[in-house]
Amino acid sequence: MKKLQNKHIVLAISGGIAAYKSADLARRLQDAGASVRVIMTESAQEFVTPLTFQALSGNPVVTAGSAANGMAHIELARWADLVLVAPATADFIARLIHGRADDLVAALCLATGAPVAVAPAMNRQMWENPATRTNIQLLDQRGIQRFGPAQGSQACGETGYGRMLEPQELVEQCATLFDSGRLQGVSILITAGPTQEPIDPVRVITNLSSGKMGYAVARAALDAGAKVTLVSGSTCLTPPERVKTVRVQTAQQMFDAVHERLDDTQIFIGIAAVSDYRVEEPAQSKLKKSADTLEIKLVKNPDILASVAARNPRPFCVGFAAETDHLEDYARKKLEQKRLDMIAANLVGGETGGIGTDDNALLLLTPHSKVELPRAAKSQLARQLIEHMANHYFEQKNPA
Numbered sequence: 001m002k003k004l005q006n007k008h009i010v011l012a013i014s015g016g017i018a019a020y021k022s023a024d025l026a027r028r029l030q031d032a033g034a035s036v037r038v039i040m041t042e043s044a045q046e047f048v049t050p051l052t053f054q055a056l057s058g059n060p061v062v063t064a065g066s067a068a069n070g071m072a073h074i075e076l077a078r079w080a081d082l083v084l085v086a087p088a089t090a091d092f093i094a095r096l097i098h099g100r101a102d103d104l105v106a107a108l109c110l111a112t113g114a115p116v117a118v119a120p121a122m123n124r125q126m127w128e129n130p131a132t133r134t135n136i137q138l139l140d141q142r143g144i145q146r147f148g149p150a151q152g153s154q155a156c157g158e159t160g161y162g163r164m165l166e167p168q169e170l171v172e173q174c175a176t177l178f179d180s181g182r183l184q185g186v187s188i189l190i191t192a193g194p195t196q197e198p199i200d201p202v203r204v205i206t207n208l209s210s211g212k213m214g215y216a217v218a219r220a221a222l223d224a225g226a227k228v229t230l231v232s233g234s235t236c237l238t239p240p241e242r243v244k245t246v247r248v249q250t251a252q253q254m255f256d257a258v259h260e261r262l263d264d265t266q267i268f269i270g271i272a273a274v275s276d277y278r279v280e281e282p283a284q285s286k287l288k289k290s291a292d293t294l295e296i297k298l299v300k301n302p303d304i305l306a307s308v309a310a311r312n313p314r315p316f317c318v319g320f321a322a323e324t325d326h327l328e329d330y331a332r333k334k335l336e337q338k339r340l341d342m343i344a345a346n347l348v349g350g351e352t353g354g355i356g357t358d359d360n361a362l363l364l365l366t367p368h369s370k371v372e373l374p375r376a377a378k379s380q381l382a383r384q385l386i387e388h389m390a391n392h393y394f395e396q397k398n399p400a
């Protein structure tokens, strides 16, 4: 099987001497089954022409000049399953680390929900410089994938670390990011984001969930080969193209959308932050400011996760628990009370809370196991979660 079959890879090229190898890389990524689209920095075009990559990829290359009339880099950011920056210059890595968006490639890296991988390529002294060392440490801490560099002779005549990995090695590294297709053909239903409960036509009760974790898990499941349906509350995120997305507003709508799809679901992952209560009778017209106090009567919403787990037959059920304290105790209680197969617990509130942030730490519990996933980018945590979940799912399905 072609390792990168149907994957959308944005090959971003910055201005290093290794840019000439990226032509070969573009070819080899396509040979491995990927669709490749190319974006180049201004200086990259000093080394290789966009025409080369247009001819090789069969698609127009995005450059500052070509994008003058459009939002081509944003469109590419949404299209990507992976952004691979190869070569990544010292200067580009510094810009990436500081969240700069002063060129199209850096802007694309900020704008994408896909994993970003960099293949550093530079002179040995540049690689060893303390400024670069600090930037690389930050890169690694943030969970940005780094492929290489390798050691060897360099274009500048020196020998040492700084060589870009060879194109075939980069293709192999990209393939590892997309897992092994362990969940090939498995149907997974995921809920994500916050729900909104109307108070009147213009006001809602909601929460601070951004949906980032749920969307990252949807992408990781897709990369593992699953057929993914995402039932999403209101977020400003764009789901990956191949995820079937159902948009809902309230907890009841989410409940209905989930239950309508359970017959075809083998794994259910409830990540949405669902409102426990809704307004009993939302006002039909906008409430006016009058009395000093206002009472709104709330009634309990259905518990989506518990209702899915209570079905017979039921899918493999994974829940999320956001707690401000006693993380393991409360999460284990929820696991047992709702009869889940697995729960992913995270601390919220305070400085390190996982709501709305780009990184998080998770505690994974099953009835008989416990695994701690240390703080990392949500995209990376999502892949680890899917890996552990797949192990338990197949263990349960095919007991030894």
Ligand SMILES: Cc1cc2nc3c(=O)[nH]c(=O)nc-3n(C[C@H](O)[C@H](O)[C@H](O)COP(=O)(O)O)c2cc1C
Pocket (backbone or CB within 6 Å): 013, 014, 015, 016, 017, 018, 041, 042, 043, 044, 088, 089, 090, 091, 092, 103, 121, 122, 123, 126
């Ligand atoms: C001939 C030549 C070769 C270069 N090779 C590299 C290189 O291999 N790695 C690197 O980090 N910078 C290299 N540079 C410096 C970058 O081109 C420079 O930092 C540029 O601003 C990077 O721009 P970009 O990151 O927007 O593409 C080279 C410069 C020249 C003139």
